[in-house]
Amino acid sequence: MTHPLLVPHVSSEIGNLKAVILHRPGKELERLTPQNLSELLFDDIPWVRKIQEEHDKFAKVLRDNGITVLYIKDLLKDVLKDENIKEQFIVDLLKINGITSLESKNYLKDYLMDMSYDDIAEIAISGLEKGDIDNVMPMGLAEFIYEDHYFYIKPVPNMYFTRDPGAMIDGGLMISSMKTAARKPETLILKYIYKNNDIFKKNNIPCWYDNTYFHSLEGGDVLILSDKVIAIGCGERTTPQAIEQLARNLFKGGSTVEHILVVQIPINRSYMHLDTVFTMVDKERFVFYPGIKRDLRVFSIIKEDKGFSIKKEKDLQDALKLALNLSNIEIIPTGGLNAITSAREQWSDSTNTLAIAPGKVITYSRNESSNKIMEKEGIEVIGIEGSELSRGRGGPRCMSMPLIRD
Known part of the structure; x- marks a missing residue:
């Protein structure tokens, strides 16, 4: 093939x-x-x-939208x-x-x-x-x-959560160093594919990070906000040491990335990765679990002529505006302002949206309140069944490793 x-x-x-x-x-x-x-x-x-049926429908939605599924x-x-x-x-x-x-x-x-x-x-x-x-x-x-x-x-x-073992960043691949022993074989598989499959081998794809690094870094914590800006969650699965090492590799390795927003999230299974509480759905719009707002701390790692500098940011919204050079940022709260609804739907991955185009996302249809709020804000929501898929604690974004985007 x-x-x-x-x-x-x-x-x-x-x-x-x-x-x-x-x-x-x-x-x-x-x-x-x-x-x-x-x-x-x-x-x-x-x-x-049942989980296979749900996953097959997810794959069909992707193919129906012109996306190659490997x-x-x-x-x-x-x-x-x-x-x-x-x-x-x-x-x-x-x-x-x-x-x-x-x-x-x-x-x-x-x-x-x-x-x-x-x-x-x-x-x-x-x-x-x-x-x-x-x-x-x-x-x-x-x-x-x-x-x-x-x-x-x-x-x-956990293999069906292909987001976590690796992530394309710019024109290179990050192979994760997984936190738990149960998931380490996933990165062994990805590394063999990276080293030997023509998709990566013949295209001379650089590797920004790999599974030999001691400090853990997982793909669900990495959001590619633009060609120059990425966000990385620092919490249960990704360490600050790993983020600094990735920053060095990106900045020295010829990547276009110049700014990394580090979002510190509580060390909690409910928020195991950044994409369980925060994802991007449109050019200036993000979905966010409001129950975590008070617990966040945000830092910037900025590329310099020699190395990089680190500074603490006021809050996530202002940091996004500055990093992305936008005059306005819209934060859409999942579950609305009802704390109970928001917490229930966060547990079933309401924030774990997969954008397939600007303003067009795939989510679990079970998160009805969050989906209605996004639709009210003009986001096109494609709901998929996830009663069994969600038992593994991951949503459409977790279940996909984007290989190519416009």
């Missing part, structure tokens, strides 16, 4: 969306249990057939066709899953090498359960100690 006309580039949060990377939820969700929910970052167990599993399959790449990927996959004893590692490597690249791509996401292997596998001490655990390779149920 080749895409010769796709040249990844994103320098806007709202420009016409041309191509996007998704992951259709699959078998990995069937491996969620009440016992492993917390470890795998879920609050509930989704109904898999699936991350297909991109991975492309690179695993090369036997050498497949072998190294298996080695890295076992390593990231903590397979430490030499005997176990060699056995599993040989077992997986006999499989097709299709099967390896599936296992990388849905996992390898102990019951999947018929033969008796040699066990080291770690395998004896953890023999009650279900998996040799753990499932990655």
Whole structure:
């Protein structure tokens, strides 16, 4: 599968969306249990057939609006066709899953090498359960100690939130350094795609950050406000050290970015990323969860001739005006001014809007109050069903990694 006309580039949060990377939820969700929910970052167990139906409708909405939809599993399959790449990927996959004893590692490597690249791509996401292997596998001490655990390779149920493992910034890719162990395999997958798939390889796409950096930085915290300005959330999943490192890499690496707005948000699962409380929907308009207003602090990192400077801003609205050189900024409160409605709809991702064009967004239809407020303000809202999709704590923006925007 080749895409010769796709040249990844994103320098806007709202420009016409041309191509996007998704992951259709699959078998990995069937491996969620009440016992492993917390470890795998879920609050509930989704109904898999229904979540797939909802995701398929989301993908159809994108295609109906002229957007090319690529699936991350297909991109991975492309690179695993090369036997050498497949072998190294298996080695890295076992390593990231903590397979430490030499005997176990060699056995599993040989077992997986006999499989097709299709099967390896599936296992990388849905996992390898102990019951999947018929033969008796040699066990080291770690395998004896953890023999009650279900998996040799753990499932990655958060994979359908493709926003988080990486983000296109200008003409380069940021590969996230994930905060939690449960999500680290996602960035391993993206890194193999980045290094070996023609979409990135033949277009000489630079890498602004990758999963080898110690400090965590996740894509849901990154908003591309313009070609020169990005906003980054600093909270539960993204550290200030990571933001400074990304700033250095962008400023020195030839990116057009000159100004980074750092929005400090409370360390709270409800606000795990910036896009759970704040997104851009039009040239001068943003949706915002008002319940968090008093807890925000905003800073600017500004490119200088030598390095960068950092300053504290008065508030988010003024900082946006100054950074984007706009005389007016409109903040649309999700849920209106009713604190209960606003909090309920924020929990089901009312602020996690995906702009597919200026003033045109995809949201969950269940957030009726927030959607009506946006429509009243002239925003075209395309509602999708998300009763099961939202159980993973993410909305349409979380579920999409824009590859190309006008």
